[in-house]
Amino acid sequence: MSDVIDSGTAQARDVDATPSDAPPRPTLEQLKERKARTRQRLETGGDIMTISMGPQHPSTHGVFQMVLDLDGEVIVDLRPEIGNLHRGVEKLCEHRTYHQIIPLTDRLDYNSAFAMNHGFCEAAEKLMGVEVPARARYIRTIAHELSRLANHILWLGVHIMDLGTQTFFVICFRDREYLLDLFEMLTGARLTHSFARIGGVAKDLPDGFEQRCRKVIEFLPKRIAEYERIVKHNRIYYKRAKDVGIFTSEDCYAWRVTGPTLRAAGVARDLRKDEPYAAYDEIDFEVAVEYNADVYDRFLVRMTEMRESCKIIRQCLDGLPDGPYVARDAAHSLPMKRDVLRDSAAMIQDFYQVFRGPQAPKGEVYRAVEVPKGEMGVYIRSEGGAKPARVRFTTPSFYHGQAMPALAVGEMVSDLVAIFASVDVVLGDSDK
Amino acid sequence: MGLIDVIKKGVFVDILRGMSVTGTYFAVDKMTVEYPKEKLQTYPRFRGVQALLADPETGEIKCVACMLCATVCPSQCISIMGEQTPEGHSRPATFDLDLSRCIFCGLCEEVCPEAAIVMTRHYELSTFDKDDFCLNKEKLLANQVYAHKELYRQPVGNVAPSGAAAGEPGGVGDRADAKEVQR
Numbered sequence: 153m154s155d156v157i158d159s160g161t162a163q164a165r166d167v168d169a170t171p172s173d174a175p176p177r178p179t180l181e182q183l184k185e186r187k188a189r190t191r192q193r194l195e196t197g198g199d200i201m202t203i204s205m206g207p208q209h210p211s212t213h214g215v216f217q218m219v220l221d222l223d224g225e226v227i228v229d230l231r232p233e234i235g236n237l238h239r240g241v242e243k244l245c246e247h248r249t250y251h252q253i254i255p256l257t258d259r260l261d262y263n264s265a266f267a268m269n270h271g272f273c274e275a276a277e278k279l280m281g282v283e284v285p286a287r288a289r290y291i292r293t294i295a296h297e298l299s300r301l302a303n304h305i306l307w308l309g310v311h312i313m314d315l316g317t318q319t320f321f322v323i324c325f326r327d328r329e330y331l332l333d334l335f336e337m338l339t340g341a342r343l344t345h346s347f348a349r350i351g352g353v354a355k356d357l358p359d360g361f362e363q364r365c366r367k368v369i370e371f372l373p374k375r376i377a378e379y380e381r382i383v384k385h386n387r388i389y390y391k392r393a394k395d396v397g398i399f400t401s402e403d404c405y406a407w408r409v410t411g412p413t414l415r416a417a418g419v420a421r422d423l424r425k426d427e428p429y430a431a432y433d434e435i436d437f438e439v440a441v442e443y444n445a446d447v448y449d450r451f452l453v454r455m456t457e458m459r460e461s462c463k464i465i466r467q468c469l470d471g472l473p474d475g476p477y478v479a480r481d482a483a484h485s486l487p488m489k490r491d492v493l494r495d496s497a498a499m500i501q502d503f504y505q506v507f508r509g510p511q512a513p514k515g516e517v518y519r520a521v522e523v524p525k526g527e528m529g530v531y532i533r534s535e536g537g538a539k540p541a542r543v544r545f546t547t548p549s550f551y552h553g554q555a556m557p558a559l560a561v562g563e564m565v566s567d568l569v570a571i572f573a574s575v576d577v578v579l580g581d582s583d584k
Numbered sequence: 585m586g587l588i589d590v591i592k593k594g595v596f597v598d599i600l601r602g603m604s605v606t607g608t609y610f611a612v613d614k615m616t617v618e619y620p621k622e623k624l625q626t627y628p629r630f631r632g633v634q635a636l637l638a639d640p641e642t643g644e645i646k647c648v649a650c651m652l653c654a655t656v657c658p659s660q661c662i663s664i665m666g667e668q669t670p671e672g673h674s675r676p677a678t679f680d681l682d683l684s685r686c687i688f689c690g691l692c693e694e695v696c697p698e699a700a701i702v703m704t705r706h707y708e709l710s711t712f713d714k715d716d717f718c719l720n721k722e723k724l725l726a727n728q729v730y731a732h733k734e735l736y737r738q739p740v741g742n743v744a745p746s747g748a749a750a751g752e753p754g755g756v757g758d759r760a761d762a763k764e765v766q767r
Contacts, residue, residue: 252691336629489694507652
């Protein structure tokens with residue numbers, strides 16, 4: 153097993169403690185052999201047909217185009233066309249202050265907007281050396297995990313719908329509604345939250361949020377069990393997902409594929425554990441790992457992650473500290489609204505932050521966070537002043553989309569939708 | 585196929601098992617609302633169309649034309665021209681907000697030092713006329729009826745909370761017959 157758990161993880165953790173009835177873990181060699189067996193690379197003697205899948209194809213989850221070379225039903229070559237949704241977010245960031253960039257990051261991965269806000273703010277705080285108060289870190293953790301739940305539930309519904317059922321999609325949307333409801337209560341918007349701020353969050357938890365959040369967290373595990381009852385032991389799903397799209401840990405490193413896809417390949421890599429941010433180092437949770445590296449195991453990893461998210465949120469609500477929800481840092485963060493209305497010093501800080509902006513030192517930083525789809529890195533180069541000289545988002549969907557040739561060449565074209573959905577690509581995230 | 589399977593097929597066991605799941609959903613509350621007839625009540629923080637608030641006692645606009653909202657707006661949809669009243673107060677002469685540019689991020693509300701510009705709960709903004717997207721000062725003041733009531737309770741300075749003032753929405757035109765659903 154030691155060769156499956158690669159040394160690439162920053163921290164070796166105890167992953168041996170599995171129940172004895174668990175199926176034996178495949179080694180890397182066995183996985184490679186299985187991968188070679190499931191992929192039928194035909195001799196290119198036959199007629200090759202080139203077709204275009206997308207950009208309007210519903211199973212490409214947006215404007216993603218794949219140009220397929222097909223020999224019969226087997227994919228011989230695949231060329232992903234990325235960039236149809238390019239909006240120039242990185243360039244726009246150069247003309248905005250750090251506060252004004254936060255609404256732009258909502259539009260990267262709109263299914264888990266808070267995670268994107270959070271990643272940018274973590275990077276900006278690292279650049280400016282802002283200390284985030286404890287309450288803000290806990291609120292961020294709660295919102296981050298809520299967005300992970302919302303993203304995974306949406307992913308599940310869409311993934312199963314791609315495989316040909318309609319009802320399950322509606323079931324997932326019913327439960328996602330509870331999470332969007334919580335987000336509307338907490339942040340004021342259902343999708344584009346703009347909730348993280350440099351040094352904290354925009355607002356404190358509203359009245360009644362805790363009770364409502366606890367209620368949702370209590371029954372979501374039951375709903376997750378319901379999903380598993382419907383999907384996990386479903387013979388049709390099992391046959392369409394098992395041993396399809398095998399992507400070993402070696403492949404993941406070669407293509408920079410992260411997140412649930414990497415964890416389904418047996419690598420316990422999770423930035424929440426490896427490089428903790430927000431309140432994750434004070435919270436007890438497990439990293440979901442599976443070992444078969446196929447579509448089915450990616451589904452299992454996400455199910456376990458959703459359960460762990462519920463656990464994290466419950467712990468955060470239990471241990472929520474008091475205090476300010478945004479850092480009292482006049483040079484870098486917006487003041488609390490209630491102070492602005494009462495206190496002239498806070499009002500001066502408000503004017504300073506808007507007209508001059510947060511004063512960042514010269515330098516460059518890179519900070520990565522574990523967003524639901526994988527690792528989202530933010531690189532900021534600053535020449536000093538309120539606006540960054542260069543911002544670069546290394547968003548997971550971009551790498552997952554470009555890894556499609558390695559994932560799908562040799563597979564049947566009917567499995568392509570399952571494979572594409574299983575790595576979880578959102579085109580707003582990919583094209584930026 | 586064994587005898588048991590034949591009996592199972594004969595009395596539709598699988599269908600009954602499936603229908604029992606369907607049947608349980610008759611007993612639970614339904615998740616959906618019939619949208620134009622019923623509407624979900626938005627939460628107090630919901631970020632709908634902006635409104636400019638007037639002082640409930642004097643009726644004067646609270647905005648002092650400090651330009652914070654116009655400066656912080658990431659999509660630059662607010663333009664303000666300030667003026668001085670004869671008493672020496674600063675007031676906006678014009679306050680234009682281009683809704684077709686607005687991204688509803690709520691930064692204008694957050695930075696306003698007078699709590700003068702607020703995001704309201706009104707979200708049904710489709711229109712047949714593009715000019716309706718250009719909100720001037722009068723239209724923004726008229727949007728006060730949509731403002732969340734809790735904003736009026738925000739203490740400003742050392743003044744005691746003034747209670748619910750102009751907050752209650754009156755007739756909302758053709759939408760008055762819609763029922764609001766509490767979540």
